[in-house]
Amino acid sequence: MPRILSEADVADFRARLCAAAEEQFAEHGIEAVTLRQLAAALGVSPMTPYRYFRDKDEIIDAVRTSAFDRFADALEEAFDAHGDPAERSIAVGEAYLDFALNNPRAYALMFDLKDLKAPPSEGLLAAGRRAQDCQVRHVQGLIDAGLITGNAEDQGRIFWASVYGFAGLVLMGQISPEEGRRLHRLASRSMITNAAP
Structure with missing residues (x-):
């Protein structure tokens, strides 16, 4: 028994x-x-x-949920560690980049999977929303401080796309991790400075 x-x-x-x-x-x-x-x-x-x-689909979902939860934890920790909106924004992007580079397997499973048969569970959707919400919150802080203008969700996607691109370049071996971090900081500061009214 x-x-x-x-x-x-x-x-x-x-x-x-x-x-x-x-x-x-x-x-x-x-x-x-x-x-x-x-x-x-x-x-x-x-x-x-x-x-x-239940089956392999449920395991795939659980693996991706765990990865997104760890990712969201890292973003939220960076967000909470900084009071200055510009520094907070850069720190959240650095946390994104660090997670991708330190957890390449999890990162690939989070973003590179296509055409999965099973729909995502509520847990996976919630974990993904946590990460996305943190991206929007740090950008909303920039808007509230008058450092950038526009819609927080749209601007959040622009910041996300930027750091996603640097992470991809590093993971594909096109640039070094140090160069990826340097370029991310440069891009973030440029977006904040150039968007200020």
Whole structure:
């Protein structure tokens, strides 16, 4: 008879399975990875993952949710650490860049997946909204301080696109991490200075 699992046991195994899946998915591609392979990577029976997840789609969703939550945590921590709107804005962008460069597998699973069969869960959508909301909030701070004008959501996407581009250039080996960080700071300061009324 299988032992009764506590909530902590379930959370611990789900986290370990998601960590293994993140590595395997990024290394081999989602389609190439099976639940049997994930079970083998954790040293458990092939049926064990089914005690914690319905299927591979649910694991993919959980991995992406975890990645977006960690990403949002990093952005929010940077936001909360600075009072000056311009410095806060630059810090949020740097946190974005640091997350991408320090977690390339998670970052790829967050943004590079296309044509997934299963719709995103509410948890994944909420984690993505947290990250997006932080991008809008730091830009709203710039608008409120009179440093830029315009709509916070549109301007937030412009800042996001900028740092996304620098992260991509670094991850593709086109520029060094140091150059990516330097260019991000330069671009951010330029957008703030040139947008000021």
